[in-house]
Amino acid sequence: xxxxxxxxxxxxxxxxxxxxxxxxxxxxxxLQEAAILALExxxxxxxxxxxxxxxxxxxxxxxxxxxxxxxxxxxHADGTMVGGASFLFHLQSAVSALEHGLxxxxxxxxxxxxxxxxxxLVSMPDPQPYEAAYKPRFPISSYALxxxxxxxxxxxxxxxxxxxxxxxxxxxxxxxxxxxRGPLTREExxxxxxxxxxxxxADCCLVTDGGAALVVTRxxxxxxxxxxxxxxxxxxxxxxxxxxxxxxxxxTTAAVESGRRAYAMAGIGPxxxxxxxxxxxxTITTLLFLEDLGxxxxxxxxxxxxxxxxAPRGTxxxxxxxxxxxxxHPGMYGLFTIIEAVxxxxxxxxxxxxxxxxxxxxxxxxxxxxxxxxxxxGSAATL
Amino acid sequence: MSxxxxxxxxxxxxxxxxxxxxxxxxxxxxxxxxxxxxxxxLVCRGCGSPDLAWKETSGRGAVYSSTTVRDREGNxxxxxxxxxxxxxxMSRVESVDPDSxxxxxxxxxxxxxxxxxxxxxxPAKGDAS
Ligand SMILES: [Zn+2]
Numbered sequence: 001x002x003x004x005x006x007x008x009x010x011x012x013x014x015x016x017x018x019x020x021x022x023x024x025x026x027x028x029x030x031l032q033e034a035a036i037l038a039l040e041x042x043x044x045x046x047x048x049x050x051x052x053x054x055x056x057x058x059x060x061x062x063x064x065x066x067x068x069x070x071x072x073x074x075x076h077a078d079g080t081m082v083g084g085a086s087f088l089f090h091l092q093s094a095v096s097a098l099e100h101g102l103x104x105x106x107x108x109x110x111x112x113x114x115x116x117x118x119x120x121l122v123s124m125p126d127p128q129p130y131e132a133a134y135k136p137r138f139p140i141s142s143y144a145l146x147x148x149x150x151x152x153x154x155x156x157x158x159x160x161x162x163x164x165x166x167x168x169x170x171x172x173x174x175x176x177x178x179x180x181r182g183p184l185t186r187e188e189x190x191x192x193x194x195x196x197x198x199x200x201x202a203d204c205c206l207v208t209d210g211g212a213a214l215v216v217t218r219x220x221x222x223x224x225x226x227x228x229x230x231x232x233x234x235x236x237x238x239x240x241x242x243x244x245x246x247x248x249x250x251x252t253t254a255a256v257e258s259g260r261r262a263y264a265m266a267g268i269g270p271x272x273x274x275x276x277x278x279x280x281x282x283t284i285t286t287l288l289f290l291e292d293l294g295x296x297x298x299x300x301x302x303x304x305x306x307x308x309x310x311a312p313r314g315t316x317x318x319x320x321x322x323x324x325x326x327x328x329h330p331g332m333y334g335l336f337t338i339i340e341a342v343x344x345x346x347x348x349x350x351x352x353x354x355x356x357x358x359x360x361x362x363x364x365x366x367x368x369x370x371x372x373x374x375x376x377x378g379s380a381a382t383l
Numbered sequence: 384m385s386x387x388x389x390x391x392x393x394x395x396x397x398x399x400x401x402x403x404x405x406x407x408x409x410x411x412x413x414x415x416x417x418x419x420x421x422x423x424x425l426v427c428r429g430c431g432s433p434d435l436a437w438k439e440t441s442g443r444g445a446v447y448s449s450t451t452v453r454d455r456e457g458n459x460x461x462x463x464x465x466x467x468x469x470x471x472x473m474s475r476v477e478s479v480d481p482d483s484x485x486x487x488x489x490x491x492x493x494x495x496x497x498x499x500x501x502x503x504x505x506p507a508k509g510d511a512s
Contacts, residue, residue, distance in 0.1 A: 129396075130421075130422040130472065130473065131473045133497070133499070133501050134461050134473050134474060134475050135452065135459070135461070136450075136452065136461045136473065137452050141450050141452060141461050144450040145448040145449070145450055145461070145463055146448070148448050148449060148450055148486065149447070149448040149486065152448070152486045152487075193453070194451075194453050195452075195453055196450045196451070196452050196453065196461075197450050197451045197453075197482075198450075199450075243422075243473070244463070244473070245421075245463050245471050245472050245473045246422075246471075250447075250448055250463075
């Protein structure tokens with residue numbers, strides 16, 4: 001294990017457009033705004049950026065499009081595209097590139113106009129001839145198959161899943177920037193329209209626009225910048241399949257492996273995490289990742305969630321921005337798990353702030369439970 | 384030409400489609416470790432060997448997971464089926480109400496033409512559920 005990377009790099013700037021419904025703004029407009037905000041956040045400029053990391057649903061050549069628009073002179077770039085987890089793959093790649101001197105200032109960025117462009121999930125051409133003829137609802141039916149199997153093996157209920165959405169909404173109600181706020185009841189979730197059993201409309205994430213960006217530097221440089229650095233204590237990634245039929249066990253994701261790698265690099269375990277962000281594309285994903293990352297035993301996610309553990313005033317603060325279910329979900333949400341983790345470590349979260357948050361875990365998912373990436377971030381006190 | 388003769392001829396997807404068009408449902412089985420895989424590819428998913436043989440499936444399997452897609456045009460089933468040979472595939476269980484398809488249900492393959500040839504499943508004889 002590359003334990004030597006622990007704390008060597010830090011997230012020094014974050015940018016979040018918070019434009020969840022912005023007609024007339026393209027994915028690249030959202031991305032550029034987020035990049036500018038992230039650089040201004042730490043006091044660096046576009047001319048300082050020499051490493052570019054990006055992925056978008058709307059282009060197969062994101063590095064070229066972004067470098068041209070922002071006028072970047074990059075000497076290192078990575079356009080890895082593994083769906084919504086791409087940006088945490090980029091973070092691991094950036095940490096490595098910074099360590100080896102391939103770049104000095106890494107910019108990781110994303111933008112989407114999914115809502116204002118019509119609400120459909122834009123995906124790059126990637127035909128799946130062994131699935132398409134059966135007309136699974138993409139990507140919902142794949143997650144539905146995982147949820148159905150989890151229910152069969154462990155007795156997980158639709159009520160358990162509804163409680164994930166309820167907790168997310170309760171957090172969103174503490175976040176003035178969340179897109180979906182207001183009262184929500186378990187009964188409303190359970191009576192929501194069924195899309196692909198057992199997943200209802202209310203089990204699905206929002207569809208929004210949005211843009212986000214991170215600036216990452218080596219730790220020695222981070223200390224001199226404008227905001228308290230969020231040190232990268234550990235990262236881990238894993239890939240298990242493309243099509244849901246090729247996933248070895250639908251109740252256990254490759255988050256087990258990405259999590260194990262991140263914990264090993266950070267030298268800590270789940271009991272030492274103060275704040276958790278897991279990619280909630282669907283209510284079932286929160287449950288699966290909490291199990292796979294060791295916050296509760298496999299099969300006990302339903303009971304853990306329905307105990308109130310992840311809601312405000314629970315024992316484990318999860319998805320405190322309101323998550324993909326109630327804060328925002330612009331196509332590929334992964335980068336926003338990091339944004340909220342950094343905000344919590346900075347103590348900048350107002351009413352939803354977790355007092356004394358020193359270590360945060362952000363986890364992102366891509367494809368249909370296909371790619372998994374985990375990052376553990378810490379304040380200066382954790383070095 | 385100095386190509387590697389192990390990979391001569393049509394690729395595995397083409398071989399699979401051609402057989403299906405002739406009414407045969409094939410799987411690849413590894414000559415080294417016996418693992419069966421689906422969809423077709425050049426190497427064994429179990430051990431990485433490129434030495435794969437085609438074999439006709441029994442067509443028997445069991446539902447590993449199942450969902451009913453709610454559609455304005457009518458609800459339909461989408462299932463993952465574990466074949467007796469060990470491979471798993473996406474398909475659908477036909478000829479029964481989609482809501483009655485359940486995990487563990489024993490099923491048998493049929494090739495239908497929709498209009499392209501397609502592998503679907505029906506409840507196995509003797510599976511009263
Ligand atoms: Zn083999």
